[in-house]
Structures are given as C-alpha cells and as structure tokens.
C-alpha cells in the first residue's frame with residue numbers, strides 16, 4: 001500500500017477495544033490486529049470478552065462481543081484498565097462500553113447501525129451521536145457498513161457478504177491509524193478463504209479500502225506509531241493461555257516418556273485445551289471426549305494407572321463433579337493432572353468470565369483429609385511452565401495435582417519467548433520393576449526423601465497388586481481398618497504433600513527500593529494487574545513490595561519469613577479472600593484482603609490507590 | 619471346547635505365557651470377606667478356574683471394580699486390580715484399555731453400581747465398544763448398604779427403604795445393554811459353573827465391550843431371588859437356554875417354543891401346537907438386535923417365567939480403542955511430532 005503524507009505521532013502505549021455484535025467478527029479483528037502488533041515487536045497483552053451465548057439476539061446488550069488490546073514500546077503487565085480507542089460497531093457496543101471511557105479518548109463509531117430500531121433495542125431515547133452524549137470524546141462517525149458495501153460494489157457477492165466484510169474495513173483503518181503492517185492479514189485471509197476466491201478478494205478489498213480511507217479522509221489529521229519494546233534477545237511468538245498449557249503438557253509427556261492421555265468433557269473456557277491436544281496426535285497424544293466430567297477424570301486416572309500421563313480439564317461446576325475421583329487419586333497415590341480453568345461461579349455462574357474463586361475447593365473440596373498440591377500460572381505464557389511443573393510434581397510424588405488457570409489466562413495473550421525444548425529438564429517416572437520387601441512387592445512402601453510410593457504398572461511381572469479407595473495398611477497396602485494405621489496414613493499423605501516444598505524455589509520478592517513496609521501478595525492471573533499497580537505506586541514515590549505465589553499447596557518454605565518481614569500484607573484476589581483466609585490461618589498474619597469479583601481481570605487503578613492508602617496509614 | 623480353540627480377537631494383543639497355570643495361581647492371600655453362602659464365591663471360583671485356559675500372562679490381566687459387595691472381587695484375584703468408586707469402573711477401565719492394548723481388562727460391578735449410580739458410564743462404554751469385559755453381578759438388592767431395593771428389584775419389593783413396597787419400575791440389564799448398542803450381551807447364573815464358564819470364554823474372545831449379567835444370589839438380603847431358575851423342579855419350565863442355530867424351545871422335553879405372533883412380536887407357544895418351521899431359530903451373530911431384544915423382553919420380572927440365558931448378541935464392530943490407536947498411528951506414520959517446532963509455531967519474530 002502507498003505511503004501517506006500525514007504526520008506520524010509517536011505514542012508510548014495504546015489500549016484499543018474493538019466492540020460489536022457477536023456476529024461482527026470482533027474476536028477475529030482483534031486477533032489480526034494483535035498478530036500484526038506482535039510482529040512489530042511491541043509488548044502486548046490482550047483481553048477477549050465475549051458473551052456465553054453463541055449468537056444472542058443481534059444488536060442487544062447481551063450480544064456484545066469485545067476484544068481489548070494493550071500494546072506498548074515498553075514492557076506492560078495488563079490488557080489495560082480503560083481503552084484509549086473504542087471501535088463501536090453498533091449502539092449496543094457503544095452503550096456497553098461507554099462507561100469505561102475517559103474523556104477525550106477516541107471513539108470510532110459505525111453510524112450505519114445507529115438506526116431508530118437499533119437505538120430502541122438498547123433503550124437509547126435519542127441518538128447519542130447527535131444528542132450531546134459524546135461531546136467529551138473525539139468521535140469519528142463513519143459509515144463503516146455503507147463504505148464497505150460501496151467499496152465492494154464490483155464484486156460478485158451478496159449484499160450480506162459485503163456487509164460482513166465491514167470488520168476488515170475497520171481493521172484496515174486501524175492498521176493505517178497505528179501504522180501496523182498488512183501482509184500478515186492478507187496472508188491470513190488467503191489461507192482462510194482459499195476455497196472462496198470471490199469472498200477472499202472482497203475481504204482484501206475491504207481491508208485495503210479501510211486503509212485508504214484513513215489515508216485520504218480529513219477526519220484523521222495524524223496517524224500514530226508505537227515503536228518496538230526492548231525485550232530480551234530471542235525468538236518470540238504471541239500465545240494465549242490454553243494452547244500454552246497444552247504445550248506444557250506435551251512437553252512434560254516428551255520429557256517423562258509417558259504417553260499423554262486427556263480425558264475431558266466440553267466446558268467453557270477449558271474446551272480449547274481439548275481442541276488443541278486433539279490436534280497433536282503426532283506426539284502420540286490420546287484425547288478422549290468422555291460422556292461426562294466424572295468419566296473424563298475417571299478415564300484419565302485409569303490411563304495413569306496404566307502408566308500414562310493422565311490429564312483432565314474442566315471449569316466451573318465441572319471441578320465439583322470431579323471431586324470424588326480426585327479423592328480416589330489421593331488414596332491410590334497415582335499421578336494425575338486436574339486442570340481447572342476457573343470461571344465466574346457459583347453454579348453455572350459466568351461461563352465466559354474469569355474468577356479465581358476455586359482455590360479453597362482445590363485445597364479442601366473433598367471428603368476426608370485429602371491434600372492435593374496446587375499450582376497456578378500467572379500469565380498466558382506462564383501456563384506452559386505451570387503445566388510442566390504440575391506434571392513434575394504429579395509424577396515425582398505420585399499425586400493428583402490441581403492446576404488453577406482461569407478464563408482470563410485461557411483466552412488472553414502476550415508475547416512469549418519460545419522455550420528451548422532441548423534445555424527442558426527430564427522427569428523420571430521411576431517405575432517399579434522389582435519386589436521391594438522380602439521378595440514381595442509392597443505398593444505403599446515409600447521413598448524416604450519424597451515419601452512417594454512405588455508406581456508399578458500392569459504388565460510388570462511379579463508385582464501384581466491391588467489398590468483401591470479403602471484405607472490401606474502402611475507399606476503392604478492391604479485393606480486396613482486399624483485406627484492407629486489410619487491416623488498414620490492420614491498424616492503420611494499430608495506429609496508427602498508438604499515434602500514437595502523442598503523441591504520448589506523460594507518465594508521471591510520484588511522490592512526495588514528495598515525499603516518497602518507493605519507487601520502485596522497475589523496468585524494466579526492477578527500478577528499483571530498487581531504489578532502494574534505497584535509500578536504506579538512506585539512512580540508516585542511510594543515503596544511497595546510484590547510477591548506472587550505459583551505454589552498454593554504447599555507454600556514455598558520461606559513464605560512465613562517473607563510475610564513477617566513486612567508491616568502490612570495486602571492480598572488482592574478475584575474472590576472474597578480465599579488466599580487471605582489460608583495465609584491468616586497458616587501464618588497468623590493479619591493480611592488485608594482486597595477483592596474484585598466482576599468477572600473481569602483486575603483494574604490496577606483502584607488497587608494502586610488502596611496500596612497507597614495502606615502505605616500512608618503506617 | 620476350551621477358549622484356546624476359539625479365535626480370540628479380544629485378546630490378540632495380550633502377551634501369552636507357556637507356563638502352566640491353575641486356579642490357585644489366581645488366588646490371593648487375602649481373606650475373602652463375603653457372607654458365607656453368597657453367590658459371589660461361585661463366580662470367583664469360576665473366574666479363577668477359567669482364566670488359566672486363556673494362557674495369558676497374569677501380570678497383563680486387570681480387574682477394575684466399583685463399590686458394592688461384588689466390587690471386592692479384585693482383592694481376591696492375584697492379578698493387577700483396582701477397587702475404585704461407586705459406578706465409575708467402566709470409565710476408569712476405558713482409560714486403561716485405551717492406552718494399554720496389551721492388557722485384558724475386566725470390570726466387576728453390581729446392579730446398583732452399574733445400573734443406578736454408574737448407568738451413564740455403562741451405556742457409553744457399551745456404545746463405544748471399548749475392549750472391556752463387564753461382569754454385572756445382579757442380585758436385585760443393595761447388599762453392602764444392608765438391603766435397600768435396587769434398579770433391578772421387582773416393583774412392590776419390601777425392603778428397608780420401601781416398607782410399603784417399592785414403586786420403581788425395574789431395568790432389564792440385557793434389554794438395556796442391547797438398547798445401548800452393545801456388541802456382546804449375555805446372561806448367566808452364578809451356580810451354573812458350566813454355563814457361566816462358557817459365557818466367560820465367549821466374552822473373553824470378543825473384541826469390544828462385553829456385558830455379562832450374572833444372576834447372583836444374595837443369601838442375606840434377597841435370598842432366593844433367582845430360585846425359580848435354579849430349582850430343578852421349576853427351572854426347565856422357566857429358563858430359555860439360547861443356542862446358536864437352534865430352534866428356541868424350552869420346558870420339559872421341549873414342550874414350549876418361541877414363535878412369531880400375529881403382530882410380528884414373539885410369543886411362547888405349545889410346541890405341539892405349532893409348525894416346527896415357525897419356531898424361531900436363534901443367531902447371536904445377527905446384525906439386527908431385534909430378536910435378541912425381543913427374547914430379553916419375554917422374561918416376567920416377578921415369576922421369572924420365560925427368562926432367556928446365554929449369549930444374546932455377539933457381533934463384530936470395530937473396538938473403539940483399536941480405532942483410536944489406528945488414528946494416532948496414521949498421523950504418526952506421516953512423521954512424529956517435534957517439540958521445538960510445536961513451541962515455535964508459525965508466527966515468530968526475533969529480538970536481537
């Protein structure tokens with residue numbers, strides 16, 4: 001495309017939100033813009049936000065689907081609290097998102113959709129484009145639909161198909177406005193519409209028309225540019241959490257030599273892990289779509305019994321259904337990975353929204369004393385490392401492990417330094433092959449270091465044994481109802497999980513000034529927002545320390561020491577204080593719980609002011 | 619005929635041993651804790667007595683059970699075994715059989731375990747046709763929880779939880795399995811060692827899911843539940859022994875016959891009053907499960923009259939686990955996965 005003569009204004013960072021009807025292709029538009037931005041070398045963070053309904057009635061508030069992207073010439077930690085630019089494809093998209101806009105920011109509105117009928121659908125009594133509602137914004141009122149249709153008038157396609165290409169027009173315009181490259185999108189369209197040449201040509205034409213419109217219209221006096229962010233040298237790609245998690249599981253399978261088996265039942269937002277793994281049969285991965293959540297985990301446990309790396313994935317109410325089998329895995333002491341991509345609850349709750357309110361269920365949600373290690377990723381790319389770590393713990397300690405991702409991590413994206421496969425550590429399954437007790441095989445005789453029991457898989461001659469959910473005698477594993485033995489076994493299972501702390505690194509603290517008296521402690525996907533809030537506080541001269549837990553059970557060995565080193569501990573969570581409850585109970589620390597449970601990632605602004613208040617109260 | 623004379627596609631990938639085995643080799647040192655007189659003892663003895671003839675390596679046999687009296691079974695088998703959770707054994711065994719074609723996997727379950735709490739897993743295992751052999755011990759009662767009615771109890775049954783009689787309509791396990799697309803369905807009796815063994819042989823040989831309903835006596839909570847079929851005075855008159863290629867006749871001296879009724883359904887008639895050509899000839903290998911289903915429906919759940927036993931259905935349909943392995947193998951034949959290229963993906967950029 002041609003270069004233009006308009007002035008180019010450099011920007012440090014921008015937050016753009018694309019919002020439209022579920023059928024408007026906003027997720028695709030956002031994805032494409034993200035790819036071009038990643039390729040340019042900006043740091044970025046994305047937040048798709050879509051309704052649970054596949055196609056809610058067109059033009060209504062419940063049908064609004066949005067994609068937010070934050071990109072910068074420096075490293076950033078969140079998808080941004082508020083957009084600088086909102087692209088609103090219809091009145092519903094405007095109404096649903098307007099409250100998040102600061103005065104002065106840019107609004108690109110598709111005027112063609114602001115018809116009387118559409119305005120009525122969302123209870124706009126008058127047209128906000130005309131009644132002064134938007135006076136405090138820089139409004140770019142553009143007939144995106146009509147201009148797209150006009151641009152495609154020479155194509156042999158239906159009017160409907162022409163209208164559908166309006167998202168490409170919008171994408172072209174935004175790519176022009178922020179000086180994004182275009183070749184990636186053209187290649188993408190070529191692959192997507194390879195079998196429909198006319199639609200392909202129309203989409204490319206719409207995309208180019210959007211670009212040219214930016215160049216020629218008087219409405220945009222300048223265009224912007226965001227320079228690449230300095231990043232550590234290396235090879236990068238953009239990645240969302242669910243595929244990263246799936247890759248972590250495949251890597252663990254490769255590094256342990258255990259075939260990967262996934263037993264799963266479709267559930268939002270975990271299903272994409274099932275979809276992803278089902279594409280990688282070339283790694284010998286077996287994916288099994290079970291009849292229900294219980295069968296999903298049951299099959300995974302059966303596969304683990306046979307010597308596979310057994311995994312089940314779920315979310316929301318699915319984790320409740322799996323509780324009984326997790327308890328059996330605790331009793332059998334077999335490796336099993338249970339992935340819970342947390343979403344808003346209770347019950348069906350908010351299927352497409354994020355939350356971290358399953359921590360206590362992961363910790364305690366089983367009958368009896370049934371300790372389970374818990375690992376939580378902190379960012380989309382970190383899902384890879386967290387999954388690998390969950391597998392290491394499961395295999396080494398012969399235990400089910402709960403991997404607590406969430407809806408934001410699952411669908412959010414960030415640049416990811418591609419790991420070097422050759423430098424990933426090996427995981428030794430250490431299968432039992434010989435009798436271990438006077439010529440017999442005792443399935444519950446433990447390793448003195450890890451307290452793990454031997455894993456003898458069917459097919460191993462001479463080690464035939466029976467295991468089950470009944471309490472077993474220490475060592476021999478035979479059924480035992482002996483009171484003292486039960487007391488001993490309950491403590492042993494707990495001690496085994498606690499022993500994992502010896503194999504994990506210390507809790508690290510980020511305190512650039514070294515003078516902080518306030519510590520902000522978090523876990524999971526709040527890492528970015530907490531970090532951004534801490535930076536904001538520091539920028540204003542406040543001293544604050546940040547620590548983030550990857551292991552929630554057991555906690556790192558130095559956790560008590562870290563907590564005691566600060567006068568105040570703030571624990572921000574997307575729940576009503578679940579980690580805070582554990583920290584208070586375990587360490588007798590009077591932690592301050594800070595909570596947002598809106599189904600959306602944390603906003604940093606409010607957290608920053610809370611931190612400042614606490615600092616000032618000292 | 620012994621099992622080794624039969625083709626055994628269901629065991630094709632399970633390693634064999636040349637060592638001579640006996641029933642004793644399959645016994646464990648664990649004290650058997652069923653009530654004295656329980657029908658489970660006879661089934662255990664029959665299984666232990668029959669396994670040696672398969673000639674499989676003992677370590678490649680796995681018994682997986684759920685919860686209930688019958689589900690203690692694995693503890694008494696000197697093979698690999700798992701006593702799992704209520705109703706879930708078919709799901710657990712599915713994961714095992716999918717990943718380990720070298721194992722002979724058996725599920726031991728009961729009427730409450732398989733048909734009540736685990737009903738969903740049972741029907742899906744049957745429709746998928748995973749290479750599992752499911753032994754369903756049907757005693758028409760909850761034993762381990764001390765005597766509540768089960769999904770196979772007859773309507774009106776007085777139990778601890780139904781002092782005025784149960785109101786539930788019951789399941790017929792054979793009808794259910796046939797309706798769930800099972801490729802192998804059989805019914806046999808705990809006390810008929812010969813018949814039980816024959817059925818087990820055919821189940822073991824079958825590739826795919828086999829459901830074997832074993833009518834089992836719980837002498838504590840439901841004694842005599844199957845007595846009309848066991849008592850030599852009455853059993854001939856009630857029990858229809860299915861045999862391939864044979865006309866379906868039963869009763870003393872073959873006095874009763876199964877024929878097509880006027881509306882196309884099947885009925886029991888007096889053999890002397892029907893044209894022998896009209897008597898239905900049984901074929902467990904028939905593609906259409908209609909006749910097998912109709913035969914399973916003849917039984918009266920109260921009097922047990924016209925209860926058919928034997929192999930109702932035994933057809934070949936690709937086993938799910940084999941299809942899964944073939945699909946994976948066909949992908950791997952085009953090249954195995956390379957982790958580094960997976961991690962790299964398609965769109966990368968380099969920061970120098």
Ligand code: SF4
Nearest residue numbers: 653656687761836837
């Ligand atoms: S309660 Fe009944 S089924 Fe259970 S062991 Fe005793 S006799 Fe057998």
